[in-house]
Amino acid sequence: MNKVLMQGNKIIGEAAIRAGCRFYAGYPITPQNEIPEYMAERLREVEGGVFIQSESEVAAIHMVIGASAAGARSMTSSSSPGISLKQEGISSLAACELPAVIVNMMRGGPGLGNISPSQGDYFQATRGGGHGDYRIIVLGPDSAQELADLTMDAFDLADRYRTPVMILADGMMGQMMEPVIFKTPKPRAYPESFIMKGAGAGKSKIIRGLILDPLDMEEHNWTLDRKYQVIARKETRxxxxxxxxxxxxxxxxxxxxxxxxxxxxxxxxxxxxxxxxxxxxxxxxxxxxxxxxxxxxxxxxxxxxxxxxxxxxxxxxxxxxxxxxxxxxxxxxxxxxxxxxxxxxxxxxxxxxxxxxx
Amino acid sequence: MMVKTIFSGFGGQGVLMMGYSLAHGAMSAGYHVTFLPAYGAEVRGGTANCTVAVSDDEIASPIASEPNNIVVLNTPSLYAFQNRVAPGGALFLNSSIIAVESSRHDVRIFKIPSSEMAEKLGNPRTANTVMMGAFLKITGLVPPDIYLSSMATVMGSKKKSVIEINRKAFAAGHEFLKIAE
CATH class of the missing domain: 3.40.50.920 (Rossmann fold)
Structure with a gap:
């Protein structure tokens, strides 16, 4: 295998592309700007790749919702203040049971804070982050090699549990260069039936987070909770x-x-x-x-x-x-x-x- | 073994290139390595710097609070970093630009007129590579042949002539300290 020297942010981009990510939307913020920069270049080179620099973080996460519903492996990235803005959409992803990968290169906070490395977003990440009864899988890499490996794993976990997965790193992990070897990603296993691609003559499908009947919503919450319990039992590392x-x-x-x-x-x-x-x-x-x-x-x-x-x-x-x-x-x-x-x-x-x- | 080096100078002097090529060379030589650029809210014409750690063991922190070496291409960088160098460490100064003396007496100081040397070679932009020649001559961190092949790799698609002049610049820096000593 080929060992290369790469910057953390670009490693995430490359690992995502290799894992089959074909949709990225994001809005710039230091210290993760090299992720959208890299994705802009690489998504042009791969078949079906779409890159969007959105008008805002809120727009980016909602574009990810759409792309995920349409069946694309999708990713967005930001740093602390931008991740706060994305929480509405992350809550929706969880409610709609849609896979997506969200990268948070944490910086000093609260508020706009600064652009130095920090770990102040642990609560936000591990408690769901947005409103409602949900959790997301949160991965905490500590090396260039893990940035690559866990980014690929994040897409698989997101698909397997149809849930958003967050890579929680910080400005130092994003900016630092270290040697890395990209593993061969597993082929995607995501049932066609989950993908919205037009009902044709068949039955229509609805993906939604708005469930007005409290009893139905309660059942949906317990369904999600049972899923989270399975994740907690099987996926700790x-x-x-x-x-x-x-x-x-x-x-x-x-x-x-x-x-x-x-x-x-x-x-x-x-x-x-x-x-x-x-x-x-x-x-x-x-x-x-x-x-x-x-x-x-x-x-x-x-x-x-x-x-x-x-x-x-x-x-x-x-x-x-x-x-x-x-x-x-x-x-x-x-x-x-x-x-x-x-x-x-x-x-x-x-x-x-x-x-x-x- | 753990050697940390800070490279610093004006933006545009090829400071990040020095660190990147050293990190790549050290990786090729089989070492653990980290490269950390300063990514603060920098201004045009301001200082650029990066830190490279080379070790035969896992590297805990890519930050150097007490670097073994600094390679400085301009005067503000000397002022910014000279007091951080560990006693017994080494300072590599671009003496074409840095006219002042270092205040440190407990470190080894190597003055290389790298801007003038690069100009003589026909490409003033290779001053950074001249410094690398001198730096590797003294530290011996990476064998010259491995470094030069890494340099060509990180320069990537650049023209062959660019790589060739950088090879000459490296050799000039490498030779310079032999003569000076």
């Missing part, structure tokens, strides 16, 4: 790093997990056996896997580039079985592995365990 002999586990995802890995190497040089639990699916969160780890490990430290969002899922998973500490750098600050090393040394005591336990 996580990575363990140096966890076998660990006395302390750091929990981090995406860019935060890279920094944590650097810190763990330094901590081990100083004689502290630290390891990492890295959720790859942020929803469904690998709750059971983390809970199992808490059976033998008493101290956990959550690190996020936010004021503390994923830490709530960690607490829900561990349910008081272990001590949980937290270190956060919100607002677009990317701390160094050295900083995190120092923080761990300060917050963890061999005898007492995590000192500022929640």
């Amino acid at each position: 996580h990575e363990l790093f140096k966890a076998d002999d660990a006395e302390l586990i750091l929990v981090a995802y995406g860019t935060g997990a890279r920094i944590a890995k650097g810190a763990i190497k330094r901590l081990r040089e100083q004689g502290l056996r630290a390891g990492l639990f890295r959720p790859i699916t942020l929803w469904p969160f690998p709750t059971n896997e983390l809970r199992d780890l808490a059976k033998k490990i008493e101290n956990f430290l959550v690190f996020e580039m936010s004021t503390g969002q994923m830490v709530e899922d960690v607490r829900l998973a561990i349910q008081g079985r272990a001590r949980i500490g937290f270190h956060g750098r919100p607002g677009g600050v990317v701390p160094t592995p050295v900083e995190l090393t120092n923080v761990v040394m300060r917050k963890y005591d061999r005898k007492e365990g995590i000192i500022d336990h929640y």
Whole structure:
């Protein structure tokens, strides 16, 4: 296989094209502009490719709804403020059970914030984001290779469960270049019967999120919920790093997990056996896997580039079985592995365990 | 082994190209590598910079708070980055443009009149490649033949003559420090 050096945003574009994405709509925003730039060029070269720079983020996500209903593998991308604008459409995708891939290259917030890497959109992504009772699958890549692999997987998951899937990364993942090998994507398995292409002489089909009868809507909600339960049971992914002999586990995802890995190497040089639990699916969160780890490990430290969002899922998973500490750098600050090393040394005591336990 | 280098200069001096070609060369030489461009709200004529990390192990952070080397093509970049370099690290200065002295005395300083050298070779735009010749001569991060083949790859569709003059520029930079030492 051919190893190439590519920028994160372009890797997502290339992986999407290879996975068969033939429709992209988006509106520019830093730090993800290379995604629409790349898609504009590549969708011209592939058969049936359509690229639209829409008039707004709201328009882009609704174009994705249309393209998805018509059977195209569809994608849109943005960064934090733009993703907020897309929430109405993401809620509709969930309600209509339409597959789509949404990329969020997070930047500092709230509000317009700044253009630096951040992890402040975890709550929004993992709790659905828009209105109504729904969840979306959220994938948190931490390397160029995972950007490629998870983008391809995102299209398969979206089709399999007919649900929107979000790639949740940040400005650093989008801007950084790293070597990558593109795997061969699986052929698409999406039943023709789901696709709106004109009823002809047959029966008409309706895809809609407006269900006025409360009892029907309740049933629709439970149907969706049963689907989410299947996803939660079957699709959680996580990575363990140096966890076998660990006395302390750091929990981090995406860019935060890279920094944590650097810190763990330094901590081990100083004689502290630290390891990492890295959720790859942020929803469904690998709750059971983390809970199992808490059976033998008493101290956990959550690190996020936010004021503390994923830490709530960690607490829900561990349910008081272990001590949980937290270190956060919100607002677009990317701390160094050295900083995190120092923080761990300060917050963890061999005898007492995590000192500022929640 | 972990070596982090910041490349910096005016937008248009080929700063990102230096980092990109080094990253590609290091990847071809079998290293783990990251390349991170500064993507702030930059202004025309302002500074451009990028950070390259080369390691024989996984790279945690692509950011360099304490780089081993800096390669600076203009004076504002020297001021911006000289104090970040780790003690014992190296500064590579384009002495055609940078007339001031570095304030650091605990690092190795290499002055290369790369703009003048590039002009002599017939293409002032190859000053960045002259710097790369000198940089790789001292750091030995990537063997010259691997670097040159990566340089040709990342230049992609550019004319053969462009690649040829860059090869000459690289050789000139590589030779320069041998003579100077």
